[in-house]
Amino acid sequence: MSTTIRLAQEPEADALLGRSPLAALVGMLLDQQVPMEWAFSGPWTIAVRMGGDDLDARAIAAYDPDAFAALLSQKPAVHRYPSSMAGRVQQLCQYxxxxxDGDPSAVWRDVATGDEVLERLLALPGFGKQKAQIFLALLGKQFGVRPDGWRAAAGAYGEEGSYRSAADITGPETLARVRAFKQEAKRAAKAAKAARDDK
Structure with missing residues (x-):
């Protein structure tokens, strides 16, 4: 698994995402309540602070939890909630x-159907349905992992030509399109809520 990724919008961070299945999973895990670029830069920051240029599930799983939380909390912090996210990253790696056996790509390697990959992703700590479907779409659209029915299993995120999520970002232009889609979805949700409240 090595591909050109543009999620962090930083060359070294994106290169790590492209070559490391664990970095891609950790970036997806961190992608909540912070800008996408911040989340997907996190794996590179963690790797550098651990003294290397790659991530290892065993090393992270075995790391002292307080020390790992401190690592993610250093300025600039890896996430808006670095301590709680440190715990989630360690739980993911322990799982x-x-x-x-510490091999993240085994989650999807040689799996026959999109539904089965989705089921495995849903079992990962910190991965709800939306996050699992977005990651499945990312695997299919950008990493070439395309088991039977992957688009359907990924739901709307698997649609060809959509600009809904991290799965669709290939550079600054598509990042802007995804961001615009999310803002519009938020506006529509607010308007719907206001309409319900007025009844």
Whole structure:
């Protein structure tokens, strides 16, 4: 798995996402309540602070939890909530070590159907339905992981030509389109809520 990724909008961080399945999973895990570029830069920041240029599930799983939280909390922090996200990253890595011998790509490698990959992603700590579907769409659209029915399993995020999520970002222009889509969706949700409240 090595591909050109433009999610962090930083060359070294994007290069890590493109070559490391664990970095891609951790970036997806961090992608909540912060801008996407911040979330997907997180794996590179963690790798550098751990003294390397790659991530290892076993090393993260075994790291002292307080020290790992401190690592993510250093300025600039890896996330708006660095301590709680440090715990989630470690839980994810511990799960990968226990279930997949520390090999994140085993989550989707040689899996026959999109539904099965989705099921495995949903079992990962910190991955709800939306996050799992977006990651499945990212695997299909940008990493070439396309088991039977992957688009359907990814829901709307799997649609060709859509600009809904991280799965659709290939550079600054598509980032702007995804951001515009999310803002419009928020506006529509607010308007719908206001209409309900007025009844």
């Amino acid at each position: 990968l070590v226990e279930r997949y």
